[in-house]
Amino acid sequence: MxxxxxxxxxxxxxxxxxxxxxxxxxxxxxxxxxxxxxxxxxxxxxxxxxxxxxxxxxxxxxxxxxxxxxxxxxYSQMQVWEADSFGRIAFSAEPPQLPExxxxxxxxxxxxxxxxxxxxxxxxxxxxxxxxxxxxxxxxxxxxxxxxxxxxxxxxxxxxxxxxxxxxxxxxxxxxHWDYNQQAIVAVIACEEAHQASARQAFLASGPLALLPLPDANLCSIVWSADTDRAEALMALDDNAFNQALTAASQSVLGCLTLQSARQAFPLxxxxxxxxxxxxxxxxxxxxxxxxxxxxxxxxxxxxxxxxxxxxxxxxxxxxxxxxxxxxxxxxxxxxxxxxxxxxxxxxxxxxxxxxxxxxxxxxxxxxxxxxxxxxxxxxxxxxxxxxxxxxxxxxxxx
Ligand SMILES: Cc1cc2nc3c(=O)[nH]c(=O)nc-3n(C[C@H](O)[C@H](O)[C@H](O)COP(=O)(O)OP(=O)(O)OC[C@H]3O[C@@H](n4cnc5c(N)ncnc54)[C@H](O)[C@@H]3O)c2cc1C
The missing domain is CATH 3.50.50.60 (FAD/NAD(P)-binding domain)
Structure with missing residues (x-):
């Protein structure tokens, strides 16, 4: 004991x-x-x-x-915007007091x-x-x-x-407890344009899509929260179709996005x-x-x-x-x-x-x-x- x-x-x-x-x-x-x-x-x-x-x-x-x-x-920048709208807000680090x-x-x-x-x-x-x-x-x-x-x-x-x-x-x-009736899809993706140490989030009607910078300048982690039907449909797509849907949802903010890992979905x-x-x-x-x-x-x-x-x-x-x-x-x-x-x-x-x-x-x-x-x-x-x-x-x- x-x-x-x-x-x-x-x-x-x-x-x-x-x-x-x-x-x-x-x-x-x-x-x-x-x-x-x-x-x-x-x-x-x-x-x-x-x-x-x-x-x-x-x-x-x-x-x-x-x-x-x-x-x-x-990350030293944060950009949040609403898809198909003029609404956006940006935050920046303020060195030397706030470097990140x-x-x-x-x-x-x-x-x-x-x-x-x-x-x-x-x-x-x-x-x-x-x-x-x-x-x-x-x-x-x-x-x-x-x-x-x-x-x-x-x-x-x-x-x-x-x-x-x-x-x-x-x-x-x-x-x-309550169901958000959404699932979050996570994966590592390559982005055509460098992320420049900026965390990005687009609010889509079906849920938010986050593009989070990774140590490699052209890699991001995505957290794509979507209504359950939409998330299941996205998970069922082959990689090419998913890449196209993802690039479209991101409004090509970092150019073409391509999967570098398996997708995983988490009910929210x-x-x-x-x-x-x-x-x-x-x-x-x-x-x-x-x-x-x-x-x-x-x-x-x-x-x-x-x-x-x-x-x-x-x-x-x-x-x-x-x-x-x-x-x-x-x-x-x-x-x-x-x-x-x-x-x-x-x-x-x-x-x-x-x-x-x-x-x-x-x-x-x-x-x-x-x-x-x-x-x-x-x-x-x-x-x-x-x-x-x-x-x-x-x-x-x-x-
Ligand atoms: C898609 C997604 C994205 C997220 N992104 C962010 C983010 O950007 N920033 C952020 O702050 N948070 C984020 N979170 C939340 C974050 O992941 C969790 O809040 C955090 O991991 C919880 O930590 P924890 O230690 O409480 O639980 P856990 O990490 O779940 O650890 C619990 C541990 O307990 C063990 N365990 C369970 N049952 C038993 C048992 N009966 N006996 C012994 N051991 C047991 C498990 O094996 C595990 O190791 C995200 C969550 C999700 C789903």
Whole structure:
């Protein structure tokens, strides 16, 4: 039997980041993962995330950012426009204070770099390729039995086990969800014209298409969210027909686009747990909420969750209080639920606002985008949100 301070279920970006943050507080941690351990490999950029400067600051302070940045593509421009309309808005980095707006990172490379650091921490024990066969909590601790027979006892258990969280289900934490009725198609594509370190997003009537720059000047990652019928039809096309459809949808902004990898489609759902805490069990990141990828904020939101949880647990220890106190976990829940709710509402407004093809609405959107582009106050607010600098940031994510 192992006695620990915290057990984390899930070794994704959120779970591994939390393990490192908690190790810095002097805690002992177990990470349980049902998949294999991340292995260092050259990134293929099939699954990428746009990380914002707030996430970068968290990962920098944990000394993992350098390794991630070495394989990421920084972008200094962002262009958003509505297809077949005059509406557009553009954001630019402002060196030297703001040299980049964000970085397109390979998801697996993020995990690999986090895991390299985790392996250097004696306080963190990882269990890969295991399933939980029993999870039970008493007033004093949480017991986890693994399918290899091992038993872990800890003061706190964190569910960082993604959108279909076992922990959330096992603890019967209620979930609100709805279907966006869209699928996101992701792939690596070659573009005829260099992307010039600009992230682009076109709002089409059937959903947004993002062209995200990769380290090679003529390669991008696409996230093409389309209504389910349209997405299924796009997935059924042969490569040539798909390339033509993609180039047309992008309005040839980067010339001809051609697939360089297989396509993968992800059904898109909003999920939001209305309770994130049950006794000594707490949810973070995708286990607590998942949102539409149109603004590339899911992983950023999850990293802020774990930074907030670590901050609250750190304050408990500094004040000489026990690691577990219901009041502290509820403070975490209040804090991060407010941030997640506001992100969900924004994504919903964008999704609904841009998926209606009525002429007056299209005109209004065009005017709105042009105005937002011209009015400094509005643009600054949008920029702060995109950079992850708005809202109630955990200390470690601040400048
Ligand atoms: C198409 C698409 C594009 C996206 N683009 C962006 C973007 O540009 N920017 C951004 O910030 N976000 C983006 N996101 C969101 C981002 O990918 C997720 O928010 C993020 O990966 C979630 O991290 P996580 O650690 O919470 O979960 P995960 O990465 O899902 O990790 C969960 C881990 O838990 C493990 N696990 C699951 N169940 C168990 C169990 N029972 N026992 C043990 N282990 C378990 C899993 O194997 C996994 O390793 C995008 C999402 C999609 C679908």
């Amino acid at each position: 192992q006695n620990l301070d915290v057990t984390i279920v899930g070794a994704g970006s959120a779970g591994l980041t939390l393990a490192l943050l908690l190790a810095e507080l002097g805690l002992t941690i177990a990470v349980i993962e049902r998949g294999a351990a991340p292995e260092l490999a050259t990134p293929v950029y099939q699954r990428v995330s746009a990380l914002n400067p707030a996430s970068m600051r968290v990962l920098s302070k944990l000394s993992v950012w350098q390794g991630i940045a070495a394989q990421a593509a920084p 707006l964000g970085w397109i990172c390979d998801n697996e490379a993020i995990r690999q770099q986090l895991y390299v650091k985790v392996q250097q921490q004696a306080a963190i024990q990882c269990y890969f390729n295991v399933e939980i066969s029993q999870l039970a909590q008493t007033e004093r601790d949480v017991l986890v039995q693994l399918n290899n027979g091992q038993i872990l006892l800890s003061q706190l258990l964190v569910g960082a086990d993604g959108v279909n969280s076992f922990v959330r289900q096992q603890q019967q934490l209620p979930l609100t 759902k909003m999920r939001y747990a209305s309770e994130w805490v049950r006794g000594r069990v707490v949810l973070v990141a995708d286990a607590a909420h998942s949102i539409h990828p149109l603004a590339g904020q899911g992983m950023n939101l999850g990293l802020m969750d774990v930074a907030a949880l670590a901050q609250i647990l750190g304050s408990q220890l500094t004040a000489g209080k026990p690691l577990y106190e219901a009041r502290a976990l509820l403070a975490y829940q209040r804090w991060r639920k407010a941030e997640a709710q506001s992100m969900i509402a924004t994504m919903e407004a964008f999704k609904r606002g841009f998926s209606n093809d009525l002429a007056p609405l299209k005109l209004l959107r065009g005017v709105g985008l042009v105005l937002a582009d011209k009015l400094p106050g509005v643009k600054q607010k949008l920029m702060a949100a995109a950079l992850g600098n708005s809202g109630d940031l955990p200390e470690i994510a601040k400048y």
